[in-house]
Amino acid sequence: MLAAILAPLAAISAQAQPIAHPVATFAGLDKITGRITRFDVYIDETVLFGALEITPRACYDRPASDTLQRTSAFLEVNQRSLDGESQRIFTGWMFADSPALSAVDHAVYDVWLIECKTSTNVPPPDER
Numbered sequence: 001m002l003a004a005i006l007a008p009l010a011a012i013s014a015q016a017q018p019i020a021h022p023v024a025t026f027a028g029l030d031k032i033t034g035r036i037t038r039f040d041v042y043i044d045e046t047v048l049f050g051a052l053e054i055t056p057r058a059c060y061d062r063p064a065s066d067t068l069q070r071t072s073a074f075l076e077v078n079q080r081s082l083d084g085e086s087q088r089i090f091t092g093w094m095f096a097d098s099p100a101l102s103a104v105d106h107a108v109y110d111v112w113l114i115e116c117k118t119s120t121n122v123p124p125p126d127e128r
Helices: 002-013
Strands: 023-030 035-042 047-049 052-061 071-080 086-095 109-117
Touching (some): 035 052, 071 109
Antiparallel strands (some): 023 035, 023 109, 047 052, 052 071, 071 086
């Protein structure tokens, strides 16, 4: 009887823990020009894509054998106006396996998560 109770608990603890990464890779679409741009962003760094300020706060991967969303990032996106004011338009988790599940809803730009990485050829913000 005890084995029947403990078996599901063992299966839950056997799931791999997410691995945090210092870099998130995004793709952005400018709907006016049709141009897609791929860019790397360090965690807690803010980059400008068009009029959008994108700040990833976390980026996690799970092993390919995991049935959960394997690559996810928590991010904040602000829209910058012509007078320099910023307004938050998105805060939440974005999933690389399901980009439409939690998308940035903007009339001109689309942004989606590609992957989480341990390194990039972009120098860290404190070295620029």
